[in-house]
Amino acid sequence: VSSSPGSRSILRDIGGGNADQKDKAVELNTTNFDSVLRDTPAKYAVVEFFAHWCPACRNYKPHYEKVARLFNGPDAIHPGMVLMTRVDCAMKTNTKLCDKFSISHYPMLFWGPPSKFVSGSWEPKKEKSEILVIDDGRTADRLLDWINKQIGSSYRLDDKKFENEHVLSNITNYEQISQAVYDIEEATAEAFDIILSHKAIKSSETSASFVRFIQLLAAHHLSRRCRKGAAEILVNYDDICPSGKCSYEESGGKDTLGNFPICGKDVPRGYYMFCRGSKNDTRGFSCGLWVLFHSLSVKIEDGESHFAFTTICDFVNNFFMCDECRLHFNDMCLSVKTPFKKARDFVLWVWSTHNKVNERLMKDEASLSTGDPKFPKIIWPPKELCPSCYLSSDQKKIEWDHDHVYKFLKNYYGPKLVSVYKEKSVIGSKEETNIATEDLTVATNALVVPIGAALAIAIASCAFGALACYWRTQQKNRKPRRSWN
Numbered sequence: 001v002s003s004s005p006g007s008r009s010i011l012r013d014i015g016g017g018n019a020d021q022k023d024k025a026v027e028l029n030t031t032n033f034d035s036v037l038r039d040t041p042a043k044y045a046v047v048e049f050f051a052h053w054c055p056a057c058r059n060y061k062p063h064y065e066k067v068a069r070l071f072n073g074p075d076a077i078h079p080g081m082v083l084m085t086r087v088d089c090a091m092k093t094n095t096k097l098c099d100k101f102s103i104s105h106y107p108m109l110f111w112g113p114p115s116k117f118v119s120g121s122w123e124p125k126k127e128k129s130e131i132l133v134i135d136d137g138r139t140a141d142r143l144l145d146w147i148n149k150q151i152g153s154s155y156r157l158d159d160k161k162f163e164n165e166h167v168l169s170n171i172t173n174y175e176q177i178s179q180a181v182y183d184i185e186e187a188t189a190e191a192f193d194i195i196l197s198h199k200a201i202k203s204s205e206t207s208a209s210f211v212r213f214i215q216l217l218a219a220h221h222l223s224r225r226c227r228k229g230a231a232e233i234l235v236n237y238d239d240i241c242p243s244g245k246c247s248y249e250e251s252g253g254k255d256t257l258g259n260f261p262i263c264g265k266d267v268p269r270g271y272y273m274f275c276r277g278s279k280n281d282t283r284g285f286s287c288g289l290w291v292l293f294h295s296l297s298v299k300i301e302d303g304e305s306h307f308a309f310t311t312i313c314d315f316v317n318n319f320f321m322c323d324e325c326r327l328h329f330n331d332m333c334l335s336v337k338t339p340f341k342k343a344r345d346f347v348l349w350v351w352s353t354h355n356k357v358n359e360r361l362m363k364d365e366a367s368l369s370t371g372d373p374k375f376p377k378i379i380w381p382p383k384e385l386c387p388s389c390y391l392s393s394d395q396k397k398i399e400w401d402h403d404h405v406y407k408f409l410k411n412y413y414g415p416k417l418v419s420v421y422k423e424k425s426v427i428g429s430k431e432e433t434n435i436a437t438e439d440l441t442v443a444t445n446a447l448v449v450p451i452g453a454a455l456a457i458a459i460a461s462c463a464f465g466a467l468a469c470y471w472r473t474q475q476k477n478r479k480p481r482r483s484w485n
């Protein structure tokens, strides 16, 4: 991926990277402008072009920062909506960048989808640009009003984290699933961190379960960086977990599990987007985990379906540290008596199992008021999302059209889920298109290729073409181990 190194860490460190001044707005320059705006999960960006010598800009900064604290960084009040950035045009290195946006005065503020800024420009007379000049952002209040008008929100400067009414409920919004691509990465990294912090690979059984899950991720995770991270772990597994005994601590060397961030060093970012609750302790990780399972299920081929089923069941049983959840889930796993032969059956099993959990939680949450008021549990998908999934329904019973449900799930957790990446690639350069496509390409043809000893557990169940290929490249590049040591 051609992003400049560290562009993602810049996004993550907003407030950390600029920790000296505690600035929340991200400082952009010629080098990181495109990569930061391409990598951001945010739907919109504000770019402030300023000059550090300009007194008006200095006076404006506290206003801009008041708004930036709402949107930027892991402590943001409304993360993932707007990325607030600034470019110092007084820096010689940024001259060309500022020229491209025809900067006529300081500060000058622009608004638009981040992808439109990538390799983008702005001219005063150009009509129909998706990049707009913010013409009324002179104070923090006015800037926020302007933003609210653009996105139909009602954010306020004194909003507090999770004490707000503004999270948009996504129950019936077909488009919002595209934000979940970032949550899948987040949940994967969080699951991995939990395993590390609990030192949860404790036996040969848990070790085998872990390897199988990582194998599933290496082959079918939607995010390229998570597939890559998973493959790295597999390749090095014998060294970092000899005989299933893992070393966990992060150290300078590459010989502990902690040194292999599964989705790259910049994930977890610290927040969820599609899975964001309106309260601090709702949704988040467990929602992200479900979305991960669904997104994996729709990628599975017929021959892998039973492997995927047992792998997910074992993973939940061994590594999902919510006792009630894993016990119930395990019961539902055990109730499957005949092995899956068809991917369709597995996709529908994950869906119906999730609905059984929803059904049970609907009652619990109603009596205990523990649910998220903005995201009440429902039998899913609601009619608004998929009318054709319903053959008939009354108060007590829904009769599903399983063909339509399957078709809906394949699209919803497949192309729809990754549509944000695709959108970015359409507008970007040819090179970018290739990157985005590569980002999303998953191994669909699962070949059984005999591979090395370290993957013995993995190949015992099945092996995936892409993974085997990766493994072989690594083996070629690896120095032979000196057996006399």
Ligand SMILES: Cc1cc2nc3c(=O)[nH]c(=O)nc-3n(C[C@H](O)[C@H](O)[C@H](O)COP(=O)(O)OP(=O)(O)OC[C@H]3O[C@@H](n4cnc5c(N)ncnc54)[C@H](O)[C@@H]3O)c2cc1C
Pocket (backbone or CB within 6 Å): 275, 282, 283, 284, 286, 287, 288, 289, 290, 291, 294, 316, 320, 324, 325, 326, 328, 329, 350, 351, 352, 353, 354, 355, 357, 358, 361, 372, 375, 376, 377, 380, 381
């Ligand atoms: C394996 C597992 C078992 C769990 N067991 C329990 C338990 O026993 N007790 C408990 O209190 N909590 C349990 N949880 C947590 C619980 O299911 C929810 O994840 C949590 O309450 C957050 O709910 P949510 O509103 O974000 O939606 P979630 O139920 O997490 O769903 C996430 C998103 O998936 C979509 N979705 C909903 N239903 C379906 C479906 N049937 N098929 C496809 N997509 C769907 C919706 O868009 C929804 O927003 C479990 C979680 C997991 C991953």
